[in-house]
Amino acid sequence: MKLGIIGLGRMGGNMLKRLREGGHEVVGFDVSPDSERDVDSLDALVSALDAPRIVWVMVPAGEPTDQIITSLGGLLEEGDLVIDGGNTRYTDDQRHAAELAERGIHFLDVGVSGGVWGKERGYALMAGGEREDYERALPIFETLKPAGVDGLVLAGPVGGGHFAKMVHNGIEYGMMQAFGEGFETMMRSSLIDSPAEVMTSWRQGSVVQSWLLDLFARAAASDPTLHEMPPVANESGEAKWMVEAALELGVPTPATASALWARQTSRGGGDDTLRVVSSLRAQFGGHVTKG
Amino acid sequence: MKLGIIGLGRMGGNMLKRLREGGHEVVGFDVSPDSERDVDSLDALVSALDAPRIVWVMVPAGEPTDQIITSLGGLLEEGDLVIDGGNTRYTDDQRHAAELAERGIHFLDVGVSGGVWGKERGYALMAGGEREDYERALPIFETLKPAGVDGLVLAGPVGGGHFAKMVHNGIEYGMMQAFGEGFETMMRSSLIDSPAEVMTSWRQGSVVQSWLLDLFARAAASDPTLHEMPPVANESGEAKWMVEAALELGVPTPATASALWARQTSRGGGDDTLRVVSSLRAQFGGHVTKG
Amino acid sequence: MKLGIIGLGRMGGNMLKRLREGGHEVVGFDVSPDSERDVDSLDALVSALDAPRIVWVMVPAGEPTDQIITSLGGLLEEGDLVIDGGNTRYTDDQRHAAELAERGIHFLDVGVSGGVWGKERGYALMAGGEREDYERALPIFETLKPAGVDGLVLAGPVGGGHFAKMVHNGIEYGMMQAFGEGFETMMRSSLIDSPAEVMTSWRQGSVVQSWLLDLFARAAASDPTLHEMPPVANESGEAKWMVEAALELGVPTPATASALWARQTSRGGGDDTLRVVSSLRAQFGGHVTKG
């Protein structure tokens, strides 16, 4: 079917290609003139589509998505459908949906997982919104998702797609932290010759076999100690939102949160806490900590 | 090749079958007369094998394994090989190896993952010991492991096999906790219609796809809220040992430890901590907590 | 000086008494006719004070405080001062201040610590707002606070008082959890005859001496094992808000959060997580967990 995509970065660009390969007619737009955009304005994008239109938004969460939604609200018509495939916080989805609904424009939020591999492997999609809208966009979802029975779900009402993706990413944080803790414990033990070899061997027959373990094996193939990688990691927002949502819902999330905190710590979080600890030790014990 | 297996429980019994199907000649012994044992004593097992013998021990860790190792030390001959495939703590392996080495008996410790699925799927094996001994037992390992390049590793010297398995199980704890935290967060949210459906959908295309997720989908197929399962879980030892080893090595393991603590808490761990908290609140705030 | 107090519960009632004992002229109002209120309506309270008035609000956070602030906005005059001494979330303070400022009414948020002991011992006060307003109310603060140099601070602009109190309570959670973990560890050890006696002995000479330890000694005097207290604790909001604020600020708060989660767990938080864990164990290991 015919649709527009706004945002042709790593994710949006790849999705456009997968959709075209799947036979869809896609009009791409990006603010950057250096992108492979088909049109050079939102107006032009809207004009290039026939009502009722489908527009997939794939831009950074927050301000950029807010602006696009507002602009589309002014350009689209009753019956058109906006799909937000970015990493928007679920608490913003209802606001976006309401803003568009005022003009009769429909809205779906869709969490997308799969990273740079999605173009070949297919993307896991989690949608939130009305079933009717979900079914209208189904041909698009069927092309983006992997072949097979899984990889696509209507998670719930508006916000549910991004809520599901947020939880997905929180789980991903916890799994990565678990692999990391295991790797480091083996790195420090004299009983393990090559932690990377041990972990790679778990790719078959073991309870922890997983795609993340396959990716670990790829990374470790060229750098078995991973010491070319700096010991820092950024946080992308979703795990933080998940921990916050869980706090409000009364759900303890220590594994998820500890994964998040490890990343925050690698960026200086916790430094002032340590200063308090060291100051107190100096006061009562005469311990002087050398930096 | 010919070997003996001591311990014909769920794990040992299945491994014996897989080995026989793979063409090995296996003599099985178990203390229980109700087992499908081939001989009714350790003596008989040893007599049924030709030197240099290979004996695979698959009994519960601790006392039972200690006793079998000591008995084998008295029955076996120089050049024989004992393989401990149970869940022995790595700190006990060197003691066992030394005890056997006094009589010229060789020793390998092998961590085995795969659960009840291993019989069909193959077991992931992690060995610790001398390469020479490892290579002697390789035909056995090749049959037990899954088809393919992975699923088998010589992790390091004696103790390394169980150390690797311990870390493996610690990671497994962390991954299971991560999935659990995500599931519960979705269970409490009004934005998710069916958490089980969402998680099942991640089996393709997503970053968290894994064998554990496949198993979750199996469990949730018949009980989507999992409410037939009581909210308690036992700990099996390995995660605790891993956290202890990591503490000594200076490696923070918050995700692994929180998974362990969640299980300990489900069995009453933390109750007296809460009593202190409630008592203090009652003292300063006049809050009375109702049980 | 003359002031009104709205809310005559445990905290408000005691504060009124301490203020009267300190020579202030206080008019008390509470919605409950069973309270020892001086007037039976907000209107009457406002009429009983002379402009520029000072009104201290001491009602539950959220809805009740919102309503009182809105009502006062309609009744008070330019130049009057409202002080919110309740446990309002700091994010609500600016809204309240703005609402009142529209009519020229001044606002301070004041976090109050001290519990039922404050009446005798004095209350620790943390204020947020303009220095000018703070100084206007200083005679009230001086009476409420303990004798001595500490116990009162202008923490920052509007919101700062409740932010400081929120952090204070988060610290309190962490300290209580630390005492609890120590107590329970001793309760389970055969090396400690009476954990309560040990902890009580720390009241002098030790690094952990503190008011909370004094309160522990009081509680343990009549119930040394604390087993009359149920192993459950409620959360009051502030620690949760602190962890959320810290997440947004990039500050890891594992000690505070773990104290909060212990309480949430005692109320059923984490149950579905454990169901996932047990279900997975049953799938791969054939383990059946008994409830």
Next chain:
Amino acid sequence: MKLGIIGLGRMGGNMLKRLREGGHEVVGFDVSPDSERDVDSLDALVSALDAPRIVWVMVPAGEPTDQIITSLGGLLEEGDLVIDGGNTRYTDDQRHAAELAERGIHFLDVGVSGGVWGKERGYALMAGGEREDYERALPIFETLKPAGVDGLVLAGPVGGGHFAKMVHNGIEYGMMQAFGEGFETMMRSSLIDSPAEVMTSWRQGSVVQSWLLDLFARAAASDPTLHEMPPVANESGEAKWMVEAALELGVPTPATASALWARQTSRGGGDDTLRVVSSLRAQFGGHVTKG
């Protein structure tokens, strides 16, 4: 009474002075010729005392204490009493006691808290051993402890004194971490003008008032942001041992452990975990983390 002290470092030296001021006759020995020792060998120390002797050992835990205990076993006589006041792990106490008991020498383990302040303020003492031995040494304890009813306890049998001290220090870790988390959260908030002033104000009237808070106020008086202190802290062993003991006893200690991990992380613990996380992110997301 008359006693010997072995180890005249910061703690031992101060304790000797407090004992002399209290009227005891103390013979001091230290391996360092630069110390203010009274005798220059263990032999000389033993000779300078009359049987039945009391010898207080105040040297670093581990190897140094092991050696002194063994040496004393060879020098002392039946009926003499050795008191280990150092930070020995409780698991070593029974070994020491048994070694000395073979020659009829009595043993007490005594945990000592108070730091450099103990000389003036008195030390909190926790003893493990036989009541009879405890009572023999009571005059010494009475001088070392603070004036007042608290500060001294016979915690349990041999090992109990150091177990109690270990738990004490674990609690101390948790309390310091809690204060640190609160301080850092305020440091990052625009709503708090001076976190140090806020915390200092809590010294009166608040629930968190404590000696640690007094020490914080001292440290912050000259350096309110604590930025002269490097963001690193060492671990001293006890909190690690407590977490390990608790793991074995089935007691979750997340607050204590998180305090320990924060210190380990400040010394490079967790770095390889982060390398795994970053490597995986690079693999699936094409994210490149800059160091």
